Amino acid sequence: MTLAATRFGPDAGRENPWDAELLVVTSGSTSVPVPGDDFVLRASYERLGPDLMLTGPERAVLLKDYFLHGDRPDLTTTDGAAVISGDLVNRLSGPLAPGQFAQGSDSDNDNLPTAEPGALIGEVEALEGGATFIRLNGTSVVAETGTKVFLGDIVETGEDGVIGVRFIDDTTFVLGEDGRMVIDDLGYDPEESTGKSVFNVVQGTFSFVSGGIAKTGDDAMVVMTPVVTIGIRGTKVAGKAAVEGQENSITLLPEADGSVGQIAVSNSAGTQLMTQPFQTTTAISAFSVPSLPQIVPESAINQLYGNVNDVISNITVSQSPDESDDEDEEESEDEEEGEGEAEAEGEVEEEGEEGEEGEAEGEGEAE
Numbered sequence: 502m503t504l505a506a507t508r509f510g511p512d513a514g515r516e517n518p519w520d521a522e523l524l525v526v527t528s529g530s531t532s533v534p535v536p537g538d539d540f541v542l543r544a545s546y547e548r549l550g551p552d553l554m555l556t557g558p559e560r561a562v563l564l565k566d567y568f569l570h571g572d573r574p575d576l577t578t579t580d581g582a583a584v585i586s587g588d589l590v591n592r593l594s595g596p597l598a599p600g601q602f603a604q605g606s607d608s609d610n611d612n613l614p615t616a617e618p619g620a621l622i623g624e625v626e627a628l629e630g631g632a633t634f635i636r637l638n639g640t641s642v643v644a645e646t647g648t649k650v651f652l653g654d655i656v657e658t659g660e661d662g663v664i665g666v667r668f669i670d671d672t673t674f675v676l677g678e679d680g681r682m683v684i685d686d687l688g689y690d691p692e693e694s695t696g697k698s699v700f701n702v703v704q705g706t707f708s709f710v711s712g713g714i715a716k717t718g719d720d721a722m723v724v725m726t727p728v729v730t731i732g733i734r735g736t737k738v739a740g741k742a743a744v745e746g747q748e749n750s751i752t753l754l755p756e757a758d759g760s761v762g763q764i765a766v767s768n769s770a771g772t773q774l775m776t777q778p779f780q781t782t783t784a785i786s787a788f789s790v791p792s793l794p795q796i797v798p799e800s801a802i803n804q805l806y807g808n809v810n811d812v813i814s815n816i817t818v819s820q821s822p823d824e825s826d827d828e829d830e831e832e833s834e835d836e837e838e839g840e841g842e843a844e845a846e847g848e849v850e851e852e853g854e855e856g857e858e859g860e861a862e863g864e865g866e867a868e
Contacts, residue, residue: 514714524564583787593703622668627675629661630661632658654683657736657772676705698714724738738753748784779802
């Protein structure tokens, strides 16, 4: 699914020019259930002055006066199980006007990113099918291998799309088909060993291998879904942000070298700590405790998460230019040493053969 590239708004003096369901948001509202089951997870978000428009192929919902209130209410699925936070709504709805950066309310200041909005933070390393980036200024960019990724980007994949991104701290993150993710925060200082990253997966399957940021402290890397929040402490994970009424699942996976970190999967109702490979927890609602972790067979991973785990396994481990150059130099020196040794051995062998031939000739003459 792709957000509409063209923004549109109501004509002056018209309350609801579309055939849209109208919801009036009043001051003091903390959450607003949106009709249409999981429509709120799949809809395109548009900022229309003080109003918020949610649109989909068969439905439109206008939330009147949504942006008039400093503390923007959360949006929930019809049954209230999955939540799109007010901060996330602000990001999904785009800038106030084309070419501008989306601005938050005063209450957003507590959630300011650790890096400058729009900072370069990664690059696409793997791509299957179609995927799109929505930049902070509202422009849409079709993803290709090598496409740069910036702080604040919204990542969306099509029905056949899978995209893999490597970030500046060497975290690799794969988003599966029909997915949507917002990169809320990512800042990293390897010299000071500090950093923070926040990924908000609205829908779709995903997998990631944490990098340098997760090593700087507990929960320095966080992945959020509409149902649970995952605090990462250095490891590999696969997950699924499912539609309403379906299980959202999170699985702790072993890394390529067999090592396993730990994750804390939590929501407002409780937390499950996972430390063993292939432990899996599920959750249907943001307001019920995630299930007790169960170990699933390794063969079930692709059934649960599709091919996102295969894609992330195929992304090679990166090397810094210095390390790469050093290794190239070492390999070159080893090759030169090997060639020199081979030449020396060859000379010794030739001398030995000549000596043997000379001895044989001498014996012949003596006879």
